[in-house]
Amino acid sequence: MIVAITGATGFIGKRLVQKHLALKHKVRFLTRNPQSLDLFDGAEGHLSDLAEPNKALYSFVEGADVIYHLAAELQDEALMWKVNVKGTQNLLDIAQGKVGRWVQLSSTGVYGAKLESLINEQSILRPNNLYEKSKTEADRLVTEYSVSNSMPAVILRPSNVYGADMPNQSLFQLISIINRGLFFYVGKKGSIVNYVHVDNVIDALMLCASVPLYRNPLTYIVSDYCTIEELVEIIAESLDKPYPKLRFPETVLQLIASIAEKIPGSPLKQSRIDAVTGRVIYSSKSIATDIGYCNRISIKDGFKEMVDAWIKRHD
Numbered sequence: 001m002i003v004a005i006t007g008a009t010g011f012i013g014k015r016l017v018q019k020h021l022a023l024k025h026k027v028r029f030l031t032r033n034p035q036s037l038d039l040f041d042g043a044e045g046h047l048s049d050l051a052e053p054n055k056a057l058y059s060f061v062e063g064a065d066v067i068y069h070l071a072a073e074l075q076d077e078a079l080m081w082k083v084n085v086k087g088t089q090n091l092l093d094i095a096q097g098k099v100g101r102w103v104q105l106s107s108t109g110v111y112g113a114k115l116e117s118l119i120n121e122q123s124i125l126r127p128n129n130l131y132e133k134s135k136t137e138a139d140r141l142v143t144e145y146s147v148s149n150s151m152p153a154v155i156l157r158p159s160n161v162y163g164a165d166m167p168n169q170s171l172f173q174l175i176s177i178i179n180r181g182l183f184f185y186v187g188k189k190g191s192i193v194n195y196v197h198v199d200n201v202i203d204a205l206m207l208c209a210s211v212p213l214y215r216n217p218l219t220y221i222v223s224d225y226c227t228i229e230e231l232v233e234i235i236a237e238s239l240d241k242p243y244p245k246l247r248f249p250e251t252v253l254q255l256i257a258s259i260a261e262k263i264p265g266s267p268l269k270q271s272r273i274d275a276v277t278g279r280v281i282y283s284s285k286s287i288a289t290d291i292g293y294c295n296r297i298s299i300k301d302g303f304k305e306m307v308d309a310w311i312k313r314h315d
Contacts, residue, residue, distance in 0.1 A: 001025040003209070004060055004099070006050065006091070007070030008043075009036050011166055012105065015202050016068060017043055030060055030071070050087030051079075057094050065100040066209040067091070069142075072105075077130050084134035085141070092145045102142060102153040103208045105201075108194070108221060108282050110136040110157065113271075116279040121157075121219050121286055139219075146217040153216060154208040156201075159223035159282045162302065163198035164309035175310045178235050178244065187250030187277040191228045194282050197297040200224070204293055211291045220287035224295050228276055234300050238307035250277050 003020050007013040008029035017040050020027045027043040030050070037045035046060040050071060061067060069091060073083040088104075095102070111119050112126030127133040139155050146153035162171055177183045204222040236243050250273065257270045287293040297305075 001066075002028070002064045003066050003068065004028045004030070004064040005068045005070065006030045007068075007072065007105070009033070009039060010070060011163070012161060012198055012201055012205075013068075013070045015198060016070070016205060019202055019206065028060055028064065030057070050090055051082045053090050053094060057091070061091070061095045061098050063098065064095075066103060067095060067099050067101070068103045068105070068205060068209065070105045072135065072138075074131060080130050080134045081137075084131075085137045088138040088141050092141060096149060096151075100152070101209060102146065102151055103205055104139065104142045104153065104155045105205065106139050106155050106157045106219075107132070107135050108157050108159045108223065110139065111282075113274065114278070114280050118281050118283060119221070120283045121221060143217050143219075150216070152213050153218070154213070155217060155219040156204055156208055157219065157221045157282075158196050158201050158204070159194035159221075159225075160196070161198050161201055162195050162306065164305055166198070171306055172310050172313075175235055175239070175307055178232060179239050179241060179310075181241070181244075183232060183244045184246040184248055185228065185232075185244065185276075186248055186253050186273055189227070189229060190279070191277050192225050192279050192281055193228050193231050193276075194223050194225045194280065195299060195302070196223045196295070197299075197302040199297055200295045203296055204287060207287075207291055207293055214290070218290075220290070220293075221282050221284055222287055222293065223282035223284050224299050225281050226299050231299065231303065234303045235307055238304050239311075 003025055005013055005017055008017050009031055017027055017029055021042050028046055029043055030046050030048060032049045034047060037047060046056045048054050048056040073079045109132040110125050110127050111123050112128050125136050127136045142153050233243050253273050257273055261269050
């Protein structure tokens with residue numbers, strides 16, 4: 001099996017490369033950095049920029065059984081449309097007639113910020129920020145291209161992806177706050193948090209690359225969820241700390257946040273309040289029913305792993 005992977009040097013991409021190498025598959029990966037060409041022992045590096053492709057991109061896609069398109073610009077807004085949209089279009093154009101299947105890594109962010117709802121694949125797309133809009137447009141390009149060119153394609157939309165080696169430090173900051181006894185709840189009980197372990201995302205990606213497609217293209221959400229109270233108790237128990245009990249009214253925090261947001265560097269923001277008071281559930285029912293996917297790592301086991309990693313850092 002020949003697999004071609006963009007975004008292979010990222011948090012999810014590295015694990016995907018290593019999983020395919022362990023299965024003895026022929027792995028090609030794309031990078032813009034010459035120093036990353038030898039990053040993976042046994043994988044074939046191709047030096048090219050999706051936004052400004054060269055000949056290496058043609059050899060990268062030629063004859064691949066599956067392309068995993070994971071590459072995306074998350075931080076620099078000046079590059080988001082160029083990389084996430086134009087880069088996807090360039091790769092689609094070059095891949096025409098040369099690949100067996102396209103697997104696109106998207107995000108539940110394309111559904112926008114909702115405070116209460118059950119989200120599934122039929123939910124209306126309402127992206128808010130530039131990143132979400134660029135991913136929505138990239139998904140649209142893949143969908144239209146797969147239909148018009150009869151190219152099998154699957155779009156996978158994970159919720160918040162986490163793991164012990166994640167570059168984003170927000171969950172480790174949460175663990176630290178709970179460890180120091182400074183955590184407090186906001187608003188009424190029962191708020192929902194949506195997370196999915198990186199290894200579960202790898203499982204879902206590889207399943208999307210291999211199962212028969214009953215229609216084309218397919219789009220799936222992959223996620224897991226629990227209440228904020230359940231999550232905090234998992235962390236506190238793993239730290240051998242008492243469960244936090246302090247709770248503040250949401251309206252009070254919203255008022256403070258509206259003022260604090262005007263102060264550069266303030267940690268208290270409306271978006272963070274929304275994140276711990278929302279009641280949105282991203283449903284993985286379709287991917288489970290259609291192709292037999294299930295989360296191998298539960299939120300409980302995944303966050304115990306996160307706490308273990310945090311403790312090792314602070315030993």
